[in-house]
Amino acid sequence: MVPDGAGLFWGGFGYQRAPIAFAQELVRQKKRDLTIYTCGSEVDLEIMAGAGVAGRFEIAFVAIEAIGLAYNMRRRVAEGKVEIEDYSNLAMAMRFLGGALNVPFMPIRSLMGTDMANKSRYRGDKKLRVIDCPFTGQRVCLVPSVQPDFSIVHVQRVDQTGNAQIDGIVGEDIEGSRCGKKLIVLAEELVDEAEIRSRPDQTRIPAMYVDHVVVLPFIAHPMQCHNYYDYDLEFLQFFHKMTRKEETWQEYLDEYIFGVDDHWSYLDKVGWERLNQLRAKRPWGY
């Protein structure tokens, strides 16, 4: 469905609701030359950069946070195979907000005075513009809105028409889900439309935005999904170790991504006893 060369808003934030299963499927389908737009993603960006499906990233952050640095991304950048156009988290979130609002830019008060404003990888003078505010005379930074071909968002629950609920933090997914030309929603659970319509305050993404829905369990493994499952710390550390060198990364790729037919086979390989131990406990949500 996603053609080579497409631009993708990539949902989830930090360890939360990362669309890992979708990244792995893009790799299996050997997609190429994608551009990824997100604030900060981690294992998913490592997979896409490492497997060569995406060559351009407009992002604020890539690392596995507390676990460590992003080795795949580091190697690909050093090799010149990946270009990163650097923004801050607020800048990216505002670029998605601008895209969702269908205005060409949004004003922010970050980036100014630093190399974030002075240097650009490939956008040149379309990276941002610092202007004097016509009302106050103050300097303000305009960041260009993003309206990518697809938005990929991972949520907890969806109904058969596409209405989606998100539990816990939303990160930049409200704006991100509305900025893409098409929206693909990945959900852990299918619920009935009547359930959604009895609590409309809880709907974070109304069906009118949604083009495609995929329902699968453990979409974020080894990351977490609030109220559904915790991260798999041991697997995460294993993943991180395997990315350290190109050879071990290729081993991981062959075994856990190319070596399985689909997400279900991946989950079988990880093992259901292990997965079930990750299930969230009340009232904590992890």
Place this chain on the structure above:
Amino acid sequence: MVPDGAGLFWGGFGYQRAPIAFAQELVRQKKRDLTIYTCGSEVDLEIMAGAGVAGRFEIAFVAIEAIGLAYNMRRRVAEGKVEIEDYSNLAMAMRFLGGALNVPFMPIRSLMGTDMANKSRYRGDKKLRVIDCPFTGQRVCLVPSVQPDFSIVHVQRVDQTGNAQIDGIVGEDIEGSRCGKKLIVLAEELVDEAEIRSRPDQTRIPAMYVDHVVVLPFIAHPMQCHNYYDYDLEFLQFFHKMTRKEETWQEYLDEYIFGVDDHWSYLDKVGWERLNQLRAKRPWGY
């Protein structure tokens, strides 16, 4: 607490969660020269315009919607006692969003080509600015952000620290509650902090924004408050009838606002049997 001459973001939208009790208290305290910023309010604006507490309004709409036109406002405008700086609903909502974000303006794609962009009451060239987008060359309209002295927001529930929940639509109150220098939250019900903290997804206004909390029942009467009470259609029609002429408006003012000591006396006057009949029924919320 609100000094003469202050600027107020005014919460609620249409018939929903209108801070009527606060408007009536401003009248009793004989406030003067307030500036009111809101998208569209109705009975509350009629009270404030009619009683002369506010002389300037930056708004998109004033009428009692299906019930009819805003006669007090019409008279005060014709007398030259009230000036209205006209914007659209989106323009005002974006001005509050800009204020909440602490940026000097926000871009929109409305107002252009019409007298909304060409004519200004007192803001002059600070009403808005149409520019050519530096990224796309398209015309875009910049509306100046609003950061008024106070934000007045009416919610369903609040805890003792100020965390507030809103049921049903939020209108422009998320942005509005964050754009003011001080925030006064009016709530129908006080709930325990532990209840709020067990469902943090439901918090619409975190305590860190809140400066003052007032808890009273039927704050919006004769308007509605979702899940708490419906509008009082008969009273609303009576109110509207009384605003038709200056003499009957003065009668209303003397009897229902100056003639009562406070909101409790107002509710006694309206009558508790009547008020209790307005209580919302499940699952409808009205």
Place this chain on the structure above:
Amino acid sequence: MSRYTRIEFLAACASRHVRDGENVFGGTGLPLLAALLAKNTHAPNANLISEAGFIDAMPREVPLSVADSRYYYGCSASIGLIETLGFILQAGRIDVGFLGAAQIDEYGNLNTTYIGPYEAPKIRLPGSGGGNDIASSAKRLIIMMTHDKRKFVKQLDHMTSPGHLEGPGSRERWSLVGGGPEVVITDMCQMDFDPVTRKIRLMSVHPGYTVDDVLDNVMFDLIVPDSVPTTEEPTQEQIEIMHRLDPHGVYLGKARD
């Protein structure tokens, strides 16, 4: 043939312009009644959106306010203005928006703000509300008005909401998102817009009225095609559904006809 009032005719006629599956901004008042009527007849999958924040609403009875709790139960999402007017409307996702007006000119530009000069207005009207936003960004605009000669003017006292502005190319010049007015429905006739000049044009005349009646009741030059059909009448079913939706007669009047 059913018996009907002017208001019933107007609402039924407007409802036919909503197509099934469309995203519709209904507002309040007669336009909302028309949109609800459509949803309860030929367009059950119309997605009715209120700018206050209700999405895919299916109220049992007609709300009196865009923020009325009657919009809530059974809607699919309940959010706010940035969502409806920004993410949905300004992003070009609204197929059809309804508006009323106190004055309209031959390009379908609307006044809902002032009668008299801006500097010393004789009458203050409600203002734009979401009107300017809807007129700027909805794909199609349906305008509903009761027919009164003083409303169909050569020159607006104030232009609140954009129609086709000064004609061909003007909406594009301002990068407006939507397509502008498609039809104007009154209790006397329907009018659309000439695709070349973007000027208002007679489309059909309601039963009981003639082309001359219409021409006598507009203050600008109305384009009249060679053949002007008679507007379809409301059905008995439409009238009954309308009254079920407005049980207190807030819009339709207390009495049947």
Place this chain on the structure above:
Amino acid sequence: MSRYTRIEFLAACASRHVRDGENVFGGTGLPLLAALLAKNTHAPNANLISEAGFIDAMPREVPLSVADSRYYYGCSASIGLIETLGFILQAGRIDVGFLGAAQIDEYGNLNTTYIGPYEAPKIRLPGSGGGNDIASSAKRLIIMMTHDKRKFVKQLDHMTSPGHLEGPGSRERWSLVGGGPEVVITDMCQMDFDPVTRKIRLMSVHPGYTVDDVLDNVMFDLIVPDSVPTTEEPTQEQIEIMHRLDPHGVYLGKARD
């Protein structure tokens, strides 16, 4: 006197810079541990905010990610980035933000993005994340780094986040909302900034280190006041609370010293 590791010292020292009742951006890693330690000792009413959307969080154990569900239960609101980085941070409501860095210069400007030339970077680091936003808009900035001479440079390879830029007046020139860096804490010393020149200045040296040790381990001219006190040591209570907050030793290491 308690026994402590370098990391424990660093976290305990940083925690003392959080005052009770402040709005704090903690991030992850050591800064978060420091903020949580403050909340569990002298600053119980510190409002701990994670940029992912958690407000007034009180996690039982230290989250590994700014979006970790461990932040959720018992927080007062759970929203998103526009809220935390926009409505809260950019609006000037954050009292203190914590950041780390791979390189820092004498004005407290930070690099967290590239080692080597921008055109052909040798090493890609995590990038800004919310770092540039926090450095731009937090009232006070606390920088935490492990001490390594190569990190304290005369010229950054890349300036990710603003410190005092080129000195007095530069933050004002860019209308930055926040006050910039207040203190830099390493496992060797604390540094603050000269109020006139905005240049980095030695503030206190940790037990076991001398002023010369510090001077040997920075690549710029560090201002040294006449008297440099010794930094206060962590208490036994602080160390115990830290280990309770990091039971798996993700930050503190598996073994107690």
